[in-house]
Amino acid sequence: MASMLLSDLIAGQMSLWLWCDRCGHHGHIDPRRIMERAGDIAVPQAGHYCRCAHCGSRTVSARPDWPRRGRVARALPEAD
Numbered sequence: 001m002a003s004m005l006l007s008d009l010i011a012g013q014m015s016l017w018l019w020c021d022r023c024g025h026h027g028h029i030d031p032r033r034i035m036e037r038a039g040d041i042a043v044p045q046a047g048h049y050c051r052c053a054h055c056g057s058r059t060v061s062a063r064p065d066w067p068r069r070g071r072v073a074r075a076l077p078e079a080d
Helices: 005-010 031-037 043-049
Strands: 015-020 026-029 059-063
Touching: 005 015, 005 031, 005 043, 015 043, 031 043, 043 059
Parallel strands: none
Antiparallel strands: 015 026, 015 059
């Protein structure tokens, strides 16, 4: 299965979600910011072009910032 590209995020009007593997700082950015520098790369590779704004680490993970759908499931009490 091929990785999602930055252009796929843009087409889906989604942000790029970033996580610092060193300190846990996280946030989201417009994928166009990375695409301007790196081209249309796979989403997981986008972290290689980022630096943590909190600790300065370059060990950053990236994934799509999937839209929030609210509660997806809930536990129901068992029927008697």
